[in-house]
Amino acid sequence: MTNRLIAAIQGMQLASMGRFITQYDPLARRYAAAEVASALKWTTRAAASRLEWGEHLTSTLPRTLAALCAGIIDIAKARTMIEQTEIIDADDGMAWLSALLPAEKTALADYVRANAPTCIFPCCNRPARSxxxxxxxxxxxGPTSADNLKPLCKYHHEAKTHHGWDVTQVTYAWTSPLGRTYVTYSTGTNNS
Structure with missing residues (x-):
């Protein structure tokens, strides 16, 4: 058997399992794994894993499933794609996003960080690269452009987004929740 044929058979098997598992309500799914394990002489754990893959491919990654069924990708590539589409935390998400950004976006980020080498919050000296x-x-x-982007450390980004701080661009004029204004320049902070 060729690798393409094996991949196609595995894809069809996962597609069938994905359709099969959706017939069960969430509370009865453990019985589905036992049923598949019994029919295919697998362990319940292996059956549960394959059912989960099939459901994920069917519901979330139908194009990956189609490529697998066509023999374009193999089961290892499909498994990698399944694992890479799991829910990830914000830090990992930013790392993935940075890796996937086109060169223009990376150049834009480098340009913004070169013009503001530290977090632009008043008196914060955290390097822009972090x-x-x-x-x-x-x-x-607002557009994703140099005149609408600025580096903020995680703490000050949170303060701006969720805790009432506001900022205007060019010279960075910060207004605290109490109404006090702080103007930051690349050379430091002035209070108003």
Missing amino acids: CELDHTVPFPD
Whole structure:
């Protein structure tokens, strides 16, 4: 048997399992794994894993499933794609996003960080390379461009997004929740 044929058979098997598992309500799914294990002479754990893959491919990654069924990719590649689409935390998500950004976005990030080498929050000296890039005018209302992006460390990004701080671009004029204004320049902070 060729590798393409094996991949196609495995894809069809996972597609069938994905359709099969959706017939069960969430509380009865453990019985589905036992039923598949008995029919195919597998362990219940192996059957549960394959059912989970089949359901994930059927519901979340139908194009990956189609490629597997066509023999374009093998089961190892499909498994990698399943694992890479699991829910990930924010730090890992940012790392993945950075790896997937086109060169223009990376160049834009480098440009923004070169113009503001530290977090632009008043008196914060955290290097821009370890900061998140924040939209002054929130996305999607504001563009992803050099004049609407600035580096903020995680703590100050959180303060701006969720705790009442506001900022304007160019010279960074910060307004605290109490109404006090702080203006930051690349050379430091001035209080108003």
